[in-house]
Amino acid sequence: MYFEDPGRLAKTLVIELDGLVIGDLMLAVEDAWSQSEVAAQARGVQAELGWCLDPGYGGRGYATEGVRALMRICFEDLGLRRVTANTFADNEPSWRLMERVGMRRELHTVRESLHRSGEWLDGLGYALLADEWRQA
Numbered sequence: 606m607y608f609e610d611p612g613r614l615a616k617t618l619v620i621e622l623d624g625l626v627i628g629d630l631m632l633a634v635e636d637a638w639s640q641s642e643v644a645a646q647a648r649g650v651q652a653e654l655g656w657c658l659d660p661g662y663g664g665r666g667y668a669t670e671g672v673r674a675l676m677r678i679c680f681e682d683l684g685l686r687r688v689t690a691n692t693f694a695d696n697e698p699s700w701r702l703m704e705r706v707g708m709r710r711e712l713h714t715v716r717e718s719l720h721r722s723g724e725w726l727d728g729l730g731y732a733l734l735a736d737e738w739r740q741a
């Protein structure tokens with residue numbers, strides 16, 4: 606099963622409310638793009654984030670609270686320099702969440718993301734740097 610895959614579990618945190626799991630978060634540490642001479646300095650310096658909330662608990666700020674906590678882990682505990690997140694352009698609740706937590710829109714890709722319907726959709730990419738997070 607998807608959630609039993611050890612690779613996936615290693616990147617997963619859960620959002621818990623009164624002992625009940627109401628959502629999950631992804632934290633995937635990755636290398637930044639770099640030129641080969643400096644590749645060692647770019648290793649494991651950033652993370653891609655993701656999230657999913659039980660719709661029954663939507664609209665109350667729980668996902669926002671979870672993602673804020675995730676960003677604190679990235680910047681304070683792990684000392685990362687940048688976080689990123691991607692979404693289909695028409696997934697407004699997700700990109701609104703990215704903007705609510707202070708992320709900056711950096712990319713609008715054109716028909717590069719494949720939806721389970723089989724349709725290729727536009728995507729949006731957001732990011733935030735550690736120094737921007739500290740200033741905010």
Ligand SMILES: CC(C)(COP(=O)(O)OP(=O)(O)OC[C@H]1O[C@@H](n2cnc3c(N)ncnc32)[C@H](O)[C@@H]1OP(=O)(O)O)[C@@H](O)C(=O)NCCC(=O)NCCS
Binds near residue numbers: 657665670693699
């Ligand atoms: C993306 C997703 C997590 C957003 O869910 P959400 O309910 O909008 O997010 P939150 O729990 O943070 O709630 C935020 C909403 O509650 C409102 N809210 C109420 N109290 C709040 C509080 N104390 N703090 C923050 N927001 C609050 C906000 O105004 C916002 O509503 P709005 O967008 O109408 O302004 C959810 O739609 C989801 O799981 N989608 C399916 C999976 C998915 O698409 N994942 C992303 C793939 S890239």
